[in-house]
Amino acid sequence: MFEDLGKDLLMLGGTVAGFIAAMLSIMEKLLDIKNRFKPKKGSKAPSPTERSAPDSPSTASSFASKPLRGASYLLLYETSVIVAAGLLLNYVGLTLSRHLESILYLDMTGTALVAFLLGPWWGAIVALISSSIVNWLLFPESGGDVVIFPWSLVNIAGALYWGWMARQIGFQKYLRTGRNAALSHGWFLYVFGVGGAIVMSMPGIFIQSALHEQTTFALNPDVAESVSQRVLKWEQLAQLYLESLLGIHWGESLSWWIVNWFQNWVRYIPDKTMSAAIALVVLKYGYPLFERELIHGGPEGERPKDERVLPLVLGLLYAPVCATLISSDIYGGPAYWPLWASPWLFILGGYCYLRYWGISEEAVKAARLQRADRYARALKLIGKEASHEFCKRLTFVTLIASLLFALCLPILLSDFYRATFKFFCVVYGFLLVVHLVRISIAQNISISRADN
Incomplete structure (x- = not known):
């Protein structure tokens, strides 16, 4: 009952947010049109020196006098784009996996993309939003919190690991050259795939214990039965050996943990390897400008640092999930509450590290403004092309049409808010895909022109 009420409230809030977002977007477009047709008194044609000034490096501080404008620009054209792409990739990967009944989940592909570009904390935030909010809202049956919420720990662990590994100098060197040897690609798949599977299988086995589940493989029934028999023999052999060393109680428990952890690890290897590989392909082909700025560090060669507020944002999002798990009849026992509380160690530890040993907030803000300037210069010419204006106007008309259709739904349907x-999810989803593709094309064109 409470779960259905929570979903209804979130859907109602999402409906209201959809209406507000559509209205604000339309108002923003109308103001843009008004400013475009507004006569400019006393304006004169700029000289060649003035025309070249915006594109010159000497104007790299055009956002310095308006820091809020620079922050909003960066939020709109960097952070929101990467986060939206991550959430979309996670959802598409999971949907394809469920419909195709694949052994791959691919629900962390977008998490890997965000962790590569924005670091471990943003990756963990996207992992938590994707697994605990998006998947829960779209879960077709009741009891979604019982099924979905526990696995958020696996996604958070994977995001932190991938983000931390992507900050290492080896990953930067690996991406810097266009033609790497097969050994380098094998290193990437091993570290981010096999290593990621090891890290994520550790909380995974604890969650399986809490769920009282046995590790299973999505295989042919005959093959699955054969594998189960072999695993049972391994568990019995491990139990006999451990009982001789540690006693009956510890031997039985550890044998179950070791064998099931090994199965979990083997089961995770293909999924996490493919997720990391697909995310890197999307990064390389889709967003080269983000790669240049966020991984290679732009002209200075220094990667952006994490903001100290990010662990707190992660904690704010995880708090209701943790409260739900601890208060649950299934997971609320004293044996498992340390498992649900374990992310707080990383959250508090991360905040303390960034608070006392991280760089200052002023340095972070200055780097963000410089990055916003470089984005604006790189994408300025692309925004003036006719195809860009055509798509903007088409999006504007589509928003008006969708708002009119949505206003008719309360008249036609009793359960209109669902x-x-x-309706808004579908419409905004398609518009989001178009927006992400447009930004990807613009970045590729900008990088190509810069190289030429």
Whole structure:
């Protein structure tokens, strides 16, 4: 009952947010049109020196006098784009996996993309939003919190590991050259795939213990039965050996943990390897400008640092999930509450590290403004092309049409807010895909022109 009420409230809030977002977008477009047709008194044609000034490096501080404008620009054209792409990739990967009944989940592909570009904390935030909010809202049956929330720990662990490994100098060197040897690609798949599977299988086995589940493989029934028999023999052999060393109680428990952890690790290897590989392909082909700025550090060669507020944001998002798990009849026992509380160690530890040993907030803000300037210069010419204006106007008209359709739903349907929420999800989902593709094309064109 409470779960359905929570979903209804979130869907109602999403519906209201959809209406507000559509209205604000339309108002923003109208103001843009008004400013475009507004006569400019006393304006004169700029000289060649003035025309070249915005593109020169000497104007790299054009956002310095308006820091809020620079922050909003960066939020709109960097952070929101990467986060939206990550959430979309996670959802598409999971949907394809469920419909194709694949042994791959691919629900962490977007998490890997965000962790590579924005670091471990943003990756963990996207992992938590994707697994605990998006998947829960779209879960077709009741009891989604019981099924979905526990696995958030696996996603958070994977995001922190991938983000931390992507900050190492080896990853930067690996991406710097266009033609790497097969050994380098094998290193990437091993570290981010096999290593990621090891890290994520550790909380995974604890969650399986809490769920009282046995590790299973999505295989042919005959093959699955053969594998189960072999695993049972391994567990019995491990139990006999450990009982001789540690006693009956510890031997039985450890044998179950070791064998099931090994199965978990083997099961995770293909999924995490493919997720990391797909994320890197999307990064390389789709967002080369983000790669240049966020991984290679731009002209200075220094990667952006994490902001100290990010662990707190992660904690704010994890708090309701943790409260739900601890208060649950299934997971609320004294044996498992340390498992649900374990992310707080990383959250508090990360905040303390960034607070006392990280760089200052002023340095972070200055680096963000410089990055916003470089984005603006790189994408300025692309925004003036006719195709860009055509797509902007088409999006504007589409938003008006979708708003009119949504306003008719309360008249036609009694349960209108659910239908309206799903309507906005579909419409905004397609517009989001178009927006991400447009930014990807613009970045590739900008990088190509810069290289030439």
